[in-house]
Amino acid sequence: MTNIAGRVREALRGDQRVDPDALIARLDAVRRFLDAVDGQLPDTQLVPANTLVERAGTRLALSRDHTVVALAGATGSGKSSLFNALARLTLSTVGVRRPTTGVAHACVWGPLDGANRLLDWTGVLPRHRFVRESALDADDESALHGLVLLDLPDFDSVQRSHRLEVDRLLGLVDLVVWVVDPQKYADRVIHTSYLREFHRHRDVTLVVLNQADRLPPAELPRVLDDLRRLLDVDGLGGVPLLATTAVDPAGIVELRGTLEHTVAGRQAALRRLAGDVDAVVAGLDELVAAGAPSDAPDEGTIGSLSRALAGTAGVPAVAAAVEGAYRHRAVASTGWPLVRGWRRLRPDPLRRLHLPGPVADADAGDPAESLVAATSVPDPTAAQRSALGLAVRAVADRSGAGLPAPWATAVTTAARSRLGDLPDALDRAVAGADLGMDRRPVWWRFVGAVQWLVTVAAVAGLGWLALGYALRALGLPALEYPRVGEAPLPTVLLLGGLLAGLLLAALTRPVVRWSARRASRRAERRLTAAVDAVGREYVVTPVRAVLDRYGQARQALRDAERR
Incomplete structure (x- = not known):
């Protein structure tokens, strides 16, 4: 178990730390690109780049001491149960009715004051913000101080407003934990509409097979291997894959340990922005794919x-x-x-x-x-x-x-x-x-x-x-x-x-x-x-x-x- 957790943390940590100065230089280059193409290219093709520059500037100006992690999943995947299990409190409604989670809930480890501006930016309503800090916990929760955990609405909700809220928040959070269950882990929607879109954010993506306790012990490795195959097809090879269960505290030890290392590294926000820059640059590359301009006209x-x-x-x-x-x-x-x-x-x-x-x-x-x-x-x-x-x-x-x-x-x-x-x-x-x-x-x-x-x-x-x-x-x-x-x-x-x-x-x-x-x-x-x-x-x-x-x-x- 310890070796597996170590490999997961190493995969999530990535090969190198993101240099803030280098990231700011890349963002400045995107801004210079936008200045250069202003009035030359259709605005519709520049929306992602403009959004990135605005969002990155705001995120870097907000708290660097907090890491925003989102639990995303379909109805019935158990993400709300996982959210409550990680918080060790019942904060989000659990059920199987569609949709169960209609608005995002936030749990903050540490003082809420330091995270309020960040939560205002993400749009989580004050009445859905909770603080995970108590004198009775002693130092039990200190390893997660700085974590802002979000329980997102169900992305497969029948209400379009819920899906739009998920899409909006997925563009703001620092790290995404995709929660799937043994019955719907191969669902086409999550793979084609979401996971494949995150192939440039492997450094800030984590996939958990929740409700693993429902599988016979002999079946769990086979399901994990099949899920890994699907992730490789999605371009998420090497992304950490964990098996969790919310009914047993031992079933979230690896996930909790991974989150502790993520919070301690203070790198998730930088890695997310770096991935965003990669995605934007890849999308813009076709606009300047040709060689350097000549001295034409001759x-x-x-x-x-x-x-x-x-x-x-x-x-x-x-x-x-x-x-x-x-x-x-x-x-x-x-x-x-x-x-x-x-x-x-x-x-x-x-x-x-x-x-x-x-x-x-x-x-x-x-x-x-x-x-x-x-x-x-x-x-x-x-x-x-x-x-x-x-x-x-x-x-x-x-x-x-x-x-x-x-x-x-x-x-x-x-x-x-x-x-x-x-x-x-x-x-x-x-x-x-x-x-x-x-x-x-x-x-x-x-x-x-x-x-x-x-x-x-x-x-x-x-x-x-x-x-x-x-x-x-x-x-x-x-x-x-x-x-x-x-x-x-x-x-x-x-x-x-x-x-x-x-x-x-x-x-x-x-x-x-x-x-x-x-x-x-x-x-x-x-x-x-x-x-x-x-x-x-x-x-x-x-x-x-x-x-x-x-x-x-x-x-x-x-x-x-x-x-």
């Missing part, structure tokens, strides 16, 4: 997104307008002065898009000018909108590839979370981009000055010739024109000025076209960079934030695992 995917955004933002149209505006302004500055006025009558392509140039042209003192863009860039076509949708989807798909389904969904949601703000953001980016059209090149000024010089020469020659013609018409003495070779100087000035102006305009036209294309490419690069920044801020950054949260959650869950 630059190739981001480049595709930028190109799609550029099309949506009208970058090609603006680049073409820049080329047209450059040619328009260049010709207006370097063309023949006699036709410049006609050129100025044509609209400037950039002005037509309400893109006067850099932000410096606007009123820098008006905050509204920096917040609201009023461009007239053409609206994107259906094809461009479709291309943008596909690019955003590609970012989400490649970033969420290999992640668990909830995280892949969170990535997709993040990628699309700010699509409604994209049109305004792109408009502001285009309106605020420096298109490089704010300054006139020096060579425009030089060519323009030469054009004015040759035009003045032509006008001077024309005026000189006109004066000579007028004098001849009036019969006045004719003017003597200086000559350049055989040609009169006024004629040379007129024809030379006209020809020089036309020739200069013809020579600068290819330069203007080349410079306009160069300005267009420069503007397109700047616009693409501005649009790329918008895409990274509104699509890529939210996606990477989710991936960072996933990495934090994954690391937190790894930290929460038992070492």
Whole structure:
């Protein structure tokens, strides 16, 4: 008998003591996991973890000097009789009527004051609390000081409220003693609905075959072996299994001795919480079962997104307008002065898009000018909108590839979370981009000055010739024109000025076209960079934030695992 009791106590004690600091660190890791996944995963999947953090914090803040042990069983298993036998008092009603025990009863070894807060937390009513301490006991009960023994309602009660109360209390107690009887020890309900659910709490689980006195001595080992087989199937291999009888004080010696060692060790509460963490981590593991997140989305995917955004933002149209505006302004500055006025009558392509140039042209003192863009860039076509949708989807798909389904969904949601703000953001980016059209090149000024010089020469020659013609018409003495070779100087000035102006305009036209294309490419690069920044801020950054949260959650869950 002593050897059996020793083995039971050793099995219940476990391989190692639970370090409170390590347990608190694991709980903190679960809390960090919850912080990381907040808003990313459905709340329904996080209920066990949130419950654990709240319950563990409360339990650790309450008495560490008390161990809450629950007797759980079906109607007729004799758990109330066992409860009374351990207390050596008649505290809980005994019977075979269903249900017999409707509410939890508590027996406290030691002063009740120290356990009241704990019992308030478990919800045991004050009128069902009893104290097992008497001057007549001397030191007979001192080994159990700190034990809070609960007699739970019958888990197979026909009243649903009783079953719910059992389920609630089983989530709060430090150690559970499952009481079965020889007739119903193989009942499917207790094994499938309860014992198998406690396979991660082997360190705080004890099974007793009560009413063993009803079995012939030769049958008891066979029944215990069969019960052990069932427990192994339930994943409770190694869980202590005792045979008890409440009608004989000797029939509970092993159980009482096991409870004494449990109370003395002050480890049951810590082991229960450690088991709870194991169960929660196992339940959450599928949410971060994939490998560490990559640096997705890759630059190739981001480049595709930028190109799609550029099309949506009208970058090609603006680049073409820049080329047209450059040619328009260049010709207006370097063309023949006699036709410049006609050129100025044509609209400037950039002005037509309400893109006067850099932000410096606007009123820098008006905050509204920096917040609201009023461009007239053409609206994107259906094809461009479709291309943008596909690019955003590609970012989400490649970033969420290999992640668990909830995280892949969170990535997709993040990628699309700010699509409604994209049109305004792109408009502001285009309106605020420096298109490089704010300054006139020096060579425009030089060519323009030469054009004015040759035009003045032509006008001077024309005026000189006109004066000579007028004098001849009036019969006045004719003017003597200086000559350049055989040609009169006024004629040379007129024809030379006209020809020089036309020739200069013809020579600068290819330069203007080349410079306009160069300005267009420069503007397109700047616009693409501005649009790329918008895409990274509104699509890529939210996606990477989710991936960072996933990495934090994954690391937190790894930290929460038992070492």
